[in-house]
Amino acid sequence: MLIMTLGILWCKIAARIFNRMPQEINIQLSQSAWIYFIGTFNWFLLKLCAITSGKDLKLFFVALAGLYTMSTTGTYISSLNLIYTVILALGTLPALYARYETQVDTIAARCIKGVKNLSQLFHVKVLDKIPRHRKLN
Incomplete structure (x- = not known):
């Protein structure tokens, strides 16, 4: 957050002191890339619904074990x-x-x-x- 704040301040100060505006960044993704990202997001949401609905108990316990492992690891490391x-x-x-x-x-x-x-x-x-x-x- 500190780096983001410094970046914003630097852009504002540079715009006033040097009369320079930051360059616009134009990112364009192809249609196949968008389809891949949306498909991955949709798959993630479907898995999340399967976990929360209780239809797939094996997946629920795997998610529970993964979250517990991450919590325990985060406590010590x-x-x-x-x-x-x-x-x-x-x-x-x-x-x-x-x-x-x-x-x-x-x-x-x-x-x-x-x-x-x-x-x-x-x-x-x-x-x-x-x-x-x-x-x-």
Whole structure:
């Protein structure tokens, strides 16, 4: 906000002292770009409606977990450090993956197999014990 305020003040002072008006910026987007932006915004609104209506409980819990994770992360890590870490990871992780692709793929496959086993175990030990409503003929 401080930078925006300084920019506005600089434009006003420069216009009075140097008799210069700021140049107009003309941004034009093609029709396909507008269609893409509007389609993305529409998709976002549809997902938001699906989350808030309760029709897709899986998506609701994913959104809930994501918001909780962001809240917890924001409590312990400042935004500037988080942005720096994300930019650093986006710059280095693709190169590391290209270098160690086979090792990463084997470890990821083991992790996915472990998560599936835990999911099946949870299903057997917890979800199968919940009584279900049966239709009567």
